Amino acid sequence: MEREGSGMKTFYRSSLRNKLIAFLLASIVLPISISILITYNYTKESVKSYYIRENTNLMHQGAVNLLGYLERINEASLLTYNNLSDKYSLYQLIQNGTQSYLEEREMYRNLQFMANSVKEIEQIYLYSAMEDHSYRYAYKLLRSTPGQTYIPDLDEERDAQIEAVHASHEYGIEKPKFPYHLSKEVFSFHRKILNAPTGEVLGIMSIDIRTDMIREISSMLYTPGSEELYILDRQGNLIFASDADSAEEGGHAWVQSILEQTADRGHFHYEDGRFEGIHIYESLSAPWLDWLLVKRMPYETLYRDPRQLTLINSLAVSVFLIIAATAAVIISYRFTNPIKQLLRYINKLESGNLDAGLAIDRSDEIGILSKRFYQLMQRINQLIMREYRLELASKSNQLKALQAQINPHFMNNALQSIGTLALQHGDRKVYTLISSLGKMMRYHMRADNTSVPLSAELDYVQSYLALQRQRFDENLQYRIEADDAAGAVQVPRMILQPIVENVFKHGIQPALGPGEITVVCRMAEPSVLEIRVADNGVGMEEAEREKLQAILNRTESVFEPVSGDDGIGLINILSRLRLFYSDEVRMRLENRAPHGLEVIISIPLGGKEGLFDESTDRG
Known part of the structure; x- marks a missing residue:
């Protein structure tokens, strides 16, 4: 293997043709490859930035819509306090109890009105602490029973609270009082009924709301099949999931990472064994609500279009590279073939054959050089020619050294030209930055x-x-x-x-x-x-x-x-x-x-x- 490597190095170093082919191929392949790589990375970042910006706005609008809908439910629960002075108002009936058929009818009418105010309300449970009586309004029927048949899990510091999505139940008032019960997916809005002046708890109301509207609003915030959308409460309970199976399989790791976020809205990278992508979240906050709206987008989907575009570009560039490589080889052979002939002529001279001929029928620089060389070799001997070549090589090296020098004044003048062009195009910020860089260069010079x-x-x-x-x-x-x-x-x-x-x-x-x-x-x-x-x-x-x-x-x-x-x-x-x-x-x-x-x-x-x-x- 070492001999093969050494042979390749010798082959490369000893052949101008090989160097020229390598240089031409590198000058074609490297810039295009780097350009594709830079374009791909820039496109990825642009797509990512655009996606985050647009979806942050979309999530904010979705949060506003959800809060507006939930506020309607909150207002429905506050209908309890309408017409406080009316003895048949819901507030008075809770405070004083229903002692007659007329009062029961008024209780039914109030709860029916409340249920009709939001079409997704499935049923209402009401407990009156003053008379120790429970009421359940469902299927346009009102039934009651003594005692408190259901105790919601309410925080002491909150007057109202939303319970996560669950299957609806009968609140302890079941058959034979109700002929049937259809269990549905609901979330519950619990509210304490308070005495207005004293703050004493007069009762508790629980309203079950079907998730139809939540799903309808959420469906407008994600693309099925490529994105996932979730609504969580601060305890990690799922209110809505676009893909419930995926949410369960994902475990609690990503949910915990969302709950650890302290900002009201934002985004962050997340990666585990099942998912790698972006999480965008938005808080839904109210005195009775603390939810999180979360969208998950995997990089596999996000970068699909940039990858396809890069693949198309790569295929097109590959065809171009094949053509360019073929052209580079042909050009290299045509460029170096006269040099090879000249080398063979020199070999003949070194062997003592001073009368050797040089047949190069070209009128370009290489042809002219060969003819002049041939004429010189007819007039001078090998020693003088060798000295001439050494001097020519020395002159060439000096010229290359002079050409490699960079005049700092040229850089300064170039910066001024670029700044003037930026100013002509109205980009004062670029002009200001270039002016600052120019000042620094002049200071250094x-x-x-x-x-x-x-x-x-x-x-x-x-x-x-x-x-x-x-x-x-x-x-x-x-x-x-x-x-x-x-x-x-x-x-x-x-x-x-x-x-x-x-x-x-x-x-x-x-x-x-x-x-x-x-x-x-x-x-x-x-x-x-x-x-x-x-x-x-x-x-x-x-x-x-x-x-x-x-x-x-x-x-x-x-x-x-x-x-x-x-x-x-x-x-x-x-x-x-x-x-x-x-x-x-x-x-x-x-x-x-x-x-x-x-x-x-x-x-x-x-x-x-x-x-x-x-x-x-x-x-």
Whole structure:
């Protein structure tokens, strides 16, 4: 195997034709393959973002519709309190009891009216604590029995509560009082009947509602066969499931992951042995309700279209690659065949056959080169030719080296052209970012200026923060202030940007909220420049801050080893400032409340600025 590998390397290195074929194939295959991969990943992310955005809005609208429907049921239960002063109102009948046939008829009429207010109401159970009597309205019949035949599981702190979906039952009032009972899938709305002034519990009402409307609203929120929709309460009980079998097979792991979410709405990735995809959820909250609306979309379905598109593109590209590869081989052979002939001619010359002929009937550059070479070989000997070839190779290498150099001014001019084009197309944001990057490049290109006015350093930091703000999706606020006297002070280049960069390396974290950076430069005294860089990041552990501060306080801190990039950077800045001004320069680190760090630099001027020029050659 080693010999085969060595033979392949020798074959590749010794053949220009093989190199050319490999180069042409790579220049065709790699860009297209990378383009397909990038396009596929971008399409996947675009589809995912669009799906999440659209379905979040759809779920919110569905939640609004469900809450509106459940509010109608709540209002139906509150019909108990209508016409409180009427002795035949439901409230008065519960409080005083039904002592006569007329009062029983009024009880029937009130419950019938309540049942008809929402067409999905299956039956109503009512318990009057004052007369210790239970009533059940079902199938347009009202029957009663002494005592409390059913006790719902109600929280002490709630006046009303919804019970999860279950099979309807007879509430303890059954045959022979009712001739039959048809068990249906219902959810129950339980409400305490309270004395208006005192809050005393007068009774309990339970309303069974068929799930028809819940299913109808839910059916508009998902696509059967490709998506799953569930409604859960906070105890994990299923109110609605588009695929009940799948919900049971999935176990409680995904349900538990939903219940652990604290936000009112959102989405997250979920993966287990049976499912890998996105969960989108929306809370349904009311004083008597705490449900979750959940949609599950597997990646297998979500990315089906991008995969099919990529497969079609790949097939089309494969055909193109076959054609391109064939063309590359043909071009390589036609390009290198004259070179092969020329090599054979050289071999003949080396063997002493100086009269050998060279038959190349081509008028392109290779043909011209062969003819000129042939003419030269007729006039000069092998040694002169060898020297000529060495000199030609040397010239070629120098030319390639010159061509490989990149003029930074060209990059700057290119950025200005791109920015102007962005401005012409009305994209001011891109223009602003390119302008910031251009300022930073121009600042770097002025390598001959080792010291600059502080205002120039602040402009560089301003451009750097503008670019970082785009990186953090505008979730970054910054403020830069400097009085005129401070801005005119000469300082070493690149003393502020490393401090600000440390904020992004070690301070800013999305979990803490939007980042804030403040840079303030002022003359604390007529001859003392003060620079403050503050952020609201994670700050530093107190022990770590004290250790680093102790090193910064010592004059010999420039040589003190310290762990962490931020410590090395701060010591480097302090060392340069002390070399530029004097050993009186001080740097303090202070933690901010509730979190964050402030770096304070005090620079006594007093006519000592520039004691050491950073450009001085000390070698």
